[in-house]
Amino acid sequence: MTAFLSVAGAIIVVAALFVFALRRELQKTSAPTTGERIDFSMRPNLALLIIDMQKDFTSVDGKYGWDEAYLKARLAAIGIMAAKAKEAEIPVIAIRHVYRSPLIRLMIRLFGEGRGIPGSKGLGLSPELPVSPDIEVEKPLSDSFSSPGLEGYLAAKGIGTLLLTGLDGCHCVQATANGALNRGYRVEIVEDAVLSHDEADWRKHVAALEGRGAVLI
Template structure:
């Protein structure tokens, strides 16, 4: 049996909140929250790991923060997990780059826990979700992306990202079996 973990990527106020600085498509947010929360419940019930990966950009990265519209600066309210996201456990990994693997503690944790499959949810499909899935595949993980549990800047970019994920070997699914 495969030991799997749920990655909840960047479900932070600055990306999905009502006053988000760098929002996903607002029309996607209700369904995104519903599906991510359902997966959190399922994984918690089965006793599988749930890992929250959060952007925490340095306040000293002036140019990057301008580009990101000051979104998710470490210590800011916008960098906090959105209150509508279910929190199950305390496994959190901060990152400053697109891939969750930019935080080496994540890879160490996954190896120590014997995780071989990652179910990746969250935002942005065309950014952090894609980069994390690509790196996970490169590292030999089985990667599953429930398409209704990822959000994007708009439907077009989300759809393109999901198609790219399929092409590189991720399992893009309607729901987990």
């Protein structure tokens, strides 16, 4: 009995440490980043960001599937924005999320249907999205600015205003918006081109972002 209790106690300790480490990693992954503020007066150009519209995240099947009509409407809205951006010679930037943290990858394998982890066949953009991006950027965290390549591209193109579309509003879209605001970018959120599994929570994020200066269009 004593040996059993010792083993059980060890298992509980290990489980508690695992949960603590996972929570810390999730907080790190979801938190907006900070960085050097841009000189907005020297950034007159715009760019359209399409966030995480990958095959893995745009399914109508499975535990995390979208309502089909809702998804199609958002895909169409993003496609229209991309077409308009191309006509106006505004860069279209596709952001793709790939989880890199070993702990998070383990949890996604177990409970998240393996979506968004290295080796998944659904890391590319949704085939239902009629978009030819000017550049694709891979990010490991919710905030698109976690990819150094994004800031370099924006600087090279003199971009100071970001038009945000994609998913999920409550997670990667709002994190990217906050990361951009932290750096002095102007942020415009294309309302009918953002997807969220929790619309009520998304409205709260929108209100907070508008309070920071973001614009809903």
